[in-house]
Amino acid sequence: MAKLLLNLRNVPDDEADDVRAMLDANRIAFYETQPSRWGISHGGIWLNDADDHPKARTLMDGYQAERRERARADREREQREGTAERFVDVVRRDPLRVLLSGLAIALLLGLMALPAWLLRG
Incomplete structure (x- = not known):
């Protein structure tokens, strides 16, 4: 049975692309649902097999930790340089x-x- 890995609400395109590439690189089968016409659902990335969820979740946790650290480092750099919004x-x-x-x-x-x-x- 399919299992939702990532709800695409407020997810930047580059992050969604990174997640797709990560799943492909680790040979985890997935599919995507598209956003609804009226904005009720924003789509998502689903795993075809729920048995892949623990592995995919571990990969996602690592990716999100790396992305968080990169974003914090970028923000600190922008503040030091005076270019932060x-x-x-x-x-x-x-x-x-x-x-x-x-x-x-x-x-x-x-x-x-x-x-x-x-x-x-």
């Missing part, structure tokens, strides 16, 4: 999105506080 950079690049996000947060906080304000009397 900061909040100010996001505001300069997309001020409308930041403004609308701030307004949405304020509206939600106001809606959450409304019952307490109405019941204080």
Whole structure:
């Protein structure tokens, strides 16, 4: 029976490609499901045989640990060099999105506080 190895929700293309290559290199049979039309399912990488899951999971754990360390090293390097993205950079690049996000947060906080304000009397 098939077993899900990786849900492709928010997975970058390079990571999915690395996982496919890792499975191919270790001769683990897999198939992919495509994302649904309305975004309910984002697709996934499935193992054909559930018996391969322990081996594939061990490989995935090693890959993800390596990727995590590489990402942390890249982030530390960017911070040292001063090229890391900061909040100010996001505001300069997309001020409308930041403004609308701030307004949405304020509206939600106001809606959450409304019952307490109405019941204080």
